[in-house]
Amino acid sequence: MSSYKNAGVDIDAGNKSVSMIKGAVKSTHNAMVLNNIGAFGGLFSLKEVSKMKEPILVSTIDGVGTKLKVSSAMNNWSGVGEDIVNHCSNDILGLGAKPLFFLDYFASDKLVPEQLVSVVKGMAKACKEINCALVGGETAEMPGVYVKGESDIAGCMVGVVDKKKMIDGSKIREGDALIGLASNGLHTNGYSLARQVLFEKAGFKPNDYAEGLKKSIGDELLRVHKSYSKSVLALAQKLEVKGIAHITGGGLVENVPRIMPLGLEAKFDYSSINVPEIFKLIQREGKIKEKEMFRVFNMGVGLVVIVSKQDADPAINFLNKNSEKAWLLGAVKRA
Helix, strand or coil, X not given: CCXXXXXXXXXXXXXXHHHHHHHHHHCCCCCXXXXXXXXXXXXXXXXCHXXXXXXXXXXXXXXCXXXXXXXXXXXXXXXXXXXXXXXXXXXXXXXXXXXXXXXXXXXXXXXXXXXXXXXXXXXXXXXXXXXXXXEEEEEEECECCECCCCEXXXXXXXXXXXXXXXXXXXXXXXXXXXXXXXXXXXXXXXXXXXXXXXXXXXXXXXXXXXXXXXXXXXXXXCCCCCCCHHHHHHHHHHCCCCEEEEXXXXXXXXXXXXXXXXXXXXXXXXXXXXXXXXXXXXXXXXXCCHHHHHHHCCCCEEEEEEECHHXXXXXXXXXXXXXXXXXXXXXXXXX
């Protein structure tokens, strides 16, 4: 006799999973969330947003990518839940927006409730840290689409910024300072190359240790994508932030130019960067040229903030007092 379960989809496992994550999701809710998990859509009040003179909604969507293959190999899932929330929060931060709410998508060949709970708890943790509500999501079990034992995680975040306070790079001028904020590691980019080099070419296993690393290679690769939302939004209340670039795929060389006005360019002092050992290991084992490394990875710089020259020292001091590692990375020059 045929059944959905025999075809590879377990409805009971899905229901169990939803029941297990309700508490974590509920813990992120605030007065603006008007319904609970399980509805056909999330309800979020814009009452507070309406107090702005000209509120602009800012949205982004992204995925964790092939970092999930490392997570699968290590059977460690909580960090990738944080990754997707933090990645999205940094993207909307690039326009000066504060997070409002987040929705997730989790798919796998076979739903394991405990795995999903770990992922969602990670999302809830990250959401609470940036005062963002986790209002819903989608869980899909798709045997035949996903390779056995593997999953996919994506998410959408919506934030808001008052138009007059939007940070779009238009005020950047020659001589402005580039401030680097340290990353936690690879964040969520470059894993296809990192895995190929470390696991296929070099022959390392995820639990192996390598010279210079404080953790196993797998744990180093699973360091959580850092969110800069709270500290940089607080900085923007203290002084004028002219530009923000989230350093993701494409590295410094491709992400910072995205916010530069025509005729200006970023001149980086690469010697100022404290490159984490994991990047040095990848470069060494893969015999990768430095130019390629800086095009693929963040190389230790997770975010770049642009302020006027006179605001550089106050900005760096403020960020360093607010749980960041910030330094003068370079300056804006004529192209």
